[in-house]
Amino acid sequence: MTPNKHEQLRQLPSMTGLLEDATVKAWLDIHPRAVVVAALNWAIDHARDGVINDDAVPNAESILQAALVHLESTSLPSIRRVINATGVVLHTGLGRAPLSQAAIDAVTQCASGYCNLEFDLESGARGRRADHVANLLAELTGAEAATVVNNNAAATFLILNTVASGVVVSRGELVEIGGSYRLPDMMQASGVELREVGTTNRTRIADYEKAIGPNVAALMRVHTSNYRIVGFTQAVDFDELVRLGRDHELPIIDDLGSGAMFDLDRFGLGGEPSVQASVEAGADLICFSGDKILGGPQAGIIIGRREWINRIERNPLMRTYRVGKMTLAALEATLQQYRDEDHARENIPSLSMMSTPLDELKKRAEELCGLLTKRIADAAFAVIEEQSTVGGGSLPDRNIATHCVTWSPTNHSVDEALARLRQGKPAIVARAHRGMILFDLRTIDEKDIQPLMERIAQLAANQ
């Protein structure tokens, strides 16, 4: 190295000097010291490499700027809030159902200290964690008993593993959900022999009947959550299947998938079987997700006859699928809201998004469009009517009319603008449509409008 280089390197600010800087002192109020030191080290090393490669000696200010960028990027949580402008209400990639305020409060309460997770406050004895929701589930669904596991995939697995031997399912219902969940694979892994009956499009009660034999332990219905078979089709009426099970003393398992607690026909979203209807029809074991249409935390809810629920709870595998206190707190609070249907619809975010009237969405889209147009005079924003989907493997053939704000960026390509929206602060996920970007008002929360507007304005102004 030339003596001149040595001299230049000596001119770089020292760690001790930088730590005395007022700006850095402010960082130390927010970040742990070791993290700040690591960021400064990174910036100093970077500057040193630059000097060795013949760059000019940077001043302290630019080193601090580089350190700040590094500090912020390494301190940003990896899992973080996202503004969902896609219009997909139960977006699996974006965490499915957002929790209601009541559920958030319940989680905060239970997570910020101790709670009676497995402790009976009446008697002082050891309690059962599912008891926190079992009575509510019984009250709301009419089922005798209930338990909860981590997700509906676990619920199905545990039910099958408990029932064991052969289970009869229609070929039209052998679902794959989101790639990694395939019912036939699940059955095999759970030790159950799958007895497929009927054909993809038509299954009759006689097909089930023929399959019943010494090794068959249950009949199962699986809700075809994420597809529909249309055309020349025939499916067995659920009441008939229940009757057949009764006649042969075989339990009926019903994997509902979504867990609609009331008829969604009211918002033009019919076709999702309700939990109560399945109980009423006489299913022995019913399972559904906590974070699909129910609108609560990720969970798998199992309800049904007490005798069967007890057997499931005695399965040694139950322990591997048990839920934590935060899940139970959120689930109980969510279920409480279902005691009044209107209250649930208004206060559970996913239900309220699914049921927002079109004229309300139009009004919100026009407001956002007006704000954006006022901010960025020469950019092209407009309001269009479009379609939202429910997502989360629910209601595949039902789109809901919605209103979107469109943006035709002039200074970025659509892909580039979408990438910058995703990578910015706040992170925004939107979709492309015919060379424009769409912001679907159905899934954008009121409180997200302002930050969304600011971020779009920044990008449109090329910042």
Ligand SMILES: *Cc1c(COP(=O)(O)O)cnc(C)c1O
């Ligand atoms: C979604 C779904 C599952 C899986 O539920 P998760 O809660 O995502 O584990 C299983 N069965 C059906 C029919 C479903 O729709």
